[in-house]
Amino acid sequence: MATQSVLTPQGEDFPRWYQDVVAKAEMADNGPVRGTMVIRPYGYAIWERMQAAIDARIKEAGAQNAYFPLFIPQSYLSREAEHVEGFSPELAIVTHAGGEELSEPIVVRPTSETVIGEFMAKWIQSYRDLPLLLNQWANVVRWELRPRLFLRSSEFLWQEGHTAHATYEDAAKYALKIHTDVYNDFLEQVLAVPTYVGIKPPSERFAGAINSMTCEGMMRDGKALQMATSHELGQNFAKAFDIFFQNEAGQAALCHTTSWGASTRLVGGLIMAHGDDNGLVVPPRLAPIQVIVIAVRDESEVNDACARIAASLKGVGVRAQVDANRGSFGRRLTDWEIKGVPLRIEVGPRDLSSGQVTMVRRDSGEKSLVVLDAVGETVLVVLESIQATLFEAARDRRDENTHDVANVDEALEAAQNGFARIAWREVEGPGEQRLKSEAITVRCLMRADGSMPVDDAEEDLVCIVAKSY
Amino acid sequence: MATQSVLTPQGEDFPRWYQDVVAKAEMADNGPVRGTMVIRPYGYAIWERMQAAIDARIKEAGAQNAYFPLFIPQSYLSREAEHVEGFSPELAIVTHAGGEELSEPIVVRPTSETVIGEFMAKWIQSYRDLPLLLNQWANVVRWELRPRLFLRSSEFLWQEGHTAHATYEDAAKYALKIHTDVYNDFLEQVLAVPTYVGIKPPSERFAGAINSMTCEGMMRDGKALQMATSHELGQNFAKAFDIFFQNEAGQAALCHTTSWGASTRLVGGLIMAHGDDNGLVVPPRLAPIQVIVIAVRDESEVNDACARIAASLKGVGVRAQVDANRGSFGRRLTDWEIKGVPLRIEVGPRDLSSGQVTMVRRDSGEKSLVVLDAVGETVLVVLESIQATLFEAARDRRDENTHDVANVDEALEAAQNGFARIAWREVEGPGEQRLKSEAITVRCLMRADGSMPVDDAEEDLVCIVAKSY
Structure with a gap:
């Protein structure tokens, strides 16, 4: 890679x-x-x-x-x-x-x-x-x-x-x-x-x-x-x-x-x-730059097309920017990946001659050809898709790495690589002390259905136990 | 007053x-x-x-x-x-x-x-x-x-x-x-x-x-x-x-x-x-509240009209707010004057029955009756008029209170109640010291036509001399 x-x-x-x-x-x-x-x-x-x-x-x-x-x-x-x-x-x-x-x-x-x-x-x-x-x-x-x-x-x-x-x-x-x-x-x-x-x-x-x-x-x-x-x-x-x-x-x-x-x-x-091994991944609704437009070759026709594409994206409310740098193309791709810009549009003379550009998603790396006239419309749809995909992926990771456990021993083990969910009464008191001695803490108390309790005196609360930053 | x-x-x-x-x-x-x-x-x-x-x-x-x-x-x-x-x-x-x-x-x-x-x-x-x-x-x-x-x-x-x-x-x-x-x-x-x-x-x-x-x-x-x-x-x-x-x-x-x-x-x-003796005066483009809408009487019909007017003003991009306070009407007027809100709309049952409201400008105190249907349109025009009027009034005051003088003695006198404009060569050196001993300073050097010089070595510069904050 x-x-x-x-x-x-x-x-x-x-x-x-x-x-x-x-x-x-x-x-x-x-x-x-x-x-x-x-x-x-x-x-x-x-x-x-x-x-x-x-x-x-x-x-x-x-x-x-x-x-x-x-x-x-x-x-x-x-x-x-x-x-x-x-x-x-x-x-x-x-x-x-x-x-x-x-x-x-x-x-x-x-x-x-x-x-x-x-x-x-x-x-x-x-x-x-x-x-x-x-x-x-x-x-x-x-x-x-x-x-x-x-x-x-x-x-x-x-x-x-x-x-x-x-x-x-x-x-x-x-x-x-x-x-x-x-x-x-x-x-x-x-x-x-x-x-x-x-x-x-x-x-x-x-x-x-x-x-x-x-x-x-x-x-x-x-x-x-x-x-x-x-x-x-x-x-x-x-x-x-x-x-x-x-x-x-x-x-x-x-x-x-x-x-x-x-x-x-x-x-x-x-x-x-x-983030992943290629760097930051910024959700589109947060991203200061949602789309980076890059010329594959430094030719005036290509540069003009980049400027037009960015301008038309801005026109529909997309935070788009042209990469005006003229350094190594590969290095620039890597830099924008590290910065986690959600979508990259690569504009090359060959694609351009057939009225197309290449669009690359940061989240999946998926590439697709998009007809010039459809760029604005497509970008808006794909940005929302990336936003949803990132949330779902994060939720799946959280759910897969949250382990329901029955006692403090199991919580200690589960918290090595994820979260443990356990009855609060199993942990309260000496259990909490034991976890702390291993740099593991009770992150929060919730009701069994995941909703917010009024206070810690409620019965049958569960807690999330984990290592933390 | x-x-x-x-x-x-x-x-x-x-x-x-x-x-x-x-x-x-x-x-x-x-x-x-x-x-x-x-x-x-x-x-x-x-x-x-x-x-x-x-x-x-x-x-x-x-x-x-x-x-x-x-x-x-x-x-x-x-x-x-x-x-x-x-x-x-x-x-x-x-x-x-x-x-x-x-x-x-x-x-x-x-x-x-x-x-x-x-x-x-x-x-x-x-x-x-x-x-x-x-x-x-x-x-x-x-x-x-x-x-x-x-x-x-x-x-x-x-x-x-x-x-x-x-x-x-x-x-x-x-x-x-x-x-x-x-x-x-x-x-x-x-x-x-x-x-x-x-x-x-x-x-x-x-x-x-x-x-x-x-x-x-x-x-x-x-x-x-x-x-x-x-x-x-x-x-x-x-x-x-x-x-x-x-x-x-x-x-x-x-x-x-x-x-x-x-x-x-x-x-x-x-x-x-x-600001004036009645308080702050905030230019409309700056004002966090551009229009305050006040019910003259606490009656449901009047209150509803206030809410509708504020909502319709917001709809055309005006920062409008309803005064929801129910205290003394006179005291509230005074408070909004002190806060310098550019425009006040007073909504009373009598005006309302004839389809009108009263509009009061903060800058001039001028009152006028406005037909309900025309409130949005009128407010937009009047806000821009207040903005322009405030600038012009400030410019006139500045110009009237800037006195062209020939020497440091005259500058000392003119700077008691305004600005003195004087040739920089008259002031540079001992003159500047003398002014300073009276808590008066050279505020800036300009060309005679008011434009920005490149540096203080330019010939024939004038300076503004004043007391300051």
Whole structure:
């Protein structure tokens, strides 16, 4: 295969394959400060499209974007005991600014519950101000000892939603709505990644939450990646930050808050959920470049045809681009494969003379001749077919590699190459500890029919057990 | 007037008027750490629309978005002597992270020339890789001793473009293109702010630049605000970061670089360029809400009509919203005036029975009755009329308050309430010092016909002299 010399095969060394793809697809580089990352234009274009798709869904769910400061007084974090305990080891601290030592050290935000809690308390007066539905797109910093580009970086980009509600029920309902209508819908419809949607076991909850929901995707090596999480924070942060409201009876009452986030980790998830030995495979609805049009020979007639084809594709709403590079044809094909562009159209003088071009699908490698007049129409159909095929293939892989097991021993074995599904009562307590000692964790709890439980106290829950990123 | 109790009049105390508008229009709040800012949903919605308009122009100019780290090794800044000298007093420094003291302190980026320079050096091999045209949307930190929301905040949001070119001419041409086709076009077409477009005098150049271009807008108190800047960096950063390329002759050559930025200061500029005693005035092309539809009475027939009108306006691409609040009608009118929504449609039972609604322009306060069937069509025309009127009014104010003067004494006097335009040779040297001692600066140098000079060595340049933000 053309690309075997370029990328380490997945089966040989999956982590190295990942590194190779990130580098050769020009997705990202390591930054100069430990664990930081430079997101290169192609990687950033993918992130921008993720942002747009998630942002539209967040707005549809009624939340408004805002922006809160990067710098948080250290004292804020200490106000919620579990929260500060969870984040303390990962904090970056500013001690000097404006040429002087600061009287109180400043934390670079690892997340913004605390500072947003402070302002919710200020802005919320009465039940009429509720629900308060906020979201921000921002960078956050959590110091990483074992950084990996996109998956674990000391600085990452994300959106974090923060909401305040009058009742527990309204908070829980909204967090579930975000989890379902924003995250899971985006993951299925755009990223083409089917996930197990459930709640975290108590040991894996967000620091300060009373309930954490997660979408757990299966990567091509059988490990799990947490793609997005939504948290019910109960009244923990409301107590810590005095987020009161006057209820309809005129009494002061504490709010119930939620938070929910998805980050540039999703780019790592995209790479590992769909990628193959030839590189990245980007689902068409996400792809910044859906169709790359390449001249087989550098002849003016061929180049003109390429430009016309790309223009007509753009005319029907397809994100098409002409490869204007004049380097080796084979090398360019390899490069576009590594970048995972869903469809390639090769334009050669011979095909052209018979009014045709060659179309190559990235997912299957399938080639077909398409009559020039039918290119637009065909491309639209094939892009949707690729989108559906990627989702189905990912779902089949997930289902085939999820093994129903009866006890922790079997779970340990099954989790070596995939997910184990097991009754939660078999795992809770000592079983969870045993799994952890082998770097295997409970990814989520679900009902037996796969639906979302209200909390971990429900009977007969099952759990997904796996190695993870 | 209804709002006199709400806002301090501009004529009484302009800085307080500004603070009042920022607070009452719910644009922003002070953050808990000195000089930081919380951008509230309405302020952020305006910034998002600025971002979208600028981003589209940047992409049209061929630059690609990327993302570079927040954290920069302190040593990087020292490599370009003028740069480190310019920024040192404003830096925030991280000394501890992950529970340990760092071996090398980390700077929170005040701007990204240095870290981007490092990666340009890595990515650029030959002339085929040039020009390299990058942009990033990010937060930056410059410690402020006298912070003011949007205008001077210790953390602000911006875009910073960074490009590398094979020749001085290509770099200069691209910086000019950005300045003209991105910034000035955005300012005129969207923000409706006419500016003086010129170059900075040597004393006001960006730290490390060989030439800085600026767009200087006039605020309603006659002071200047620098709305956007574009810098030719020559080979200064290329030398400091070894940004070499192999030219067509196969020899190693140094690149020429540029950088250019616009920030959340623009929100402050919007407020001060168009605002009046009743609050903010947002140009229609920028406005997140272009039309607010208000029921004069809370009756189901009226409410239904409001919903229908808003829906039909959305149908023709207008950003319309129904005011669903049921509080005091007068108070709501005042609130929407303060927020500067360009058009208000009042729907009352009496008008409705004769098939009409009342339309009120925010810019002139002019009221008119519009037949229901003609609302969509009329609104589209009136929004464009408001856009044009705001630009013309701002241009007239700028022209009326720009005084041609012959010497520094006259410039000092004219700059008390507006701009002075004066021959640069009258000011250069001791004159500039004298102006500075009165907190007046040379905002930009232009040719006598108002066009952009190549550099400050051109003969017969004029300059704009003013107080500024």
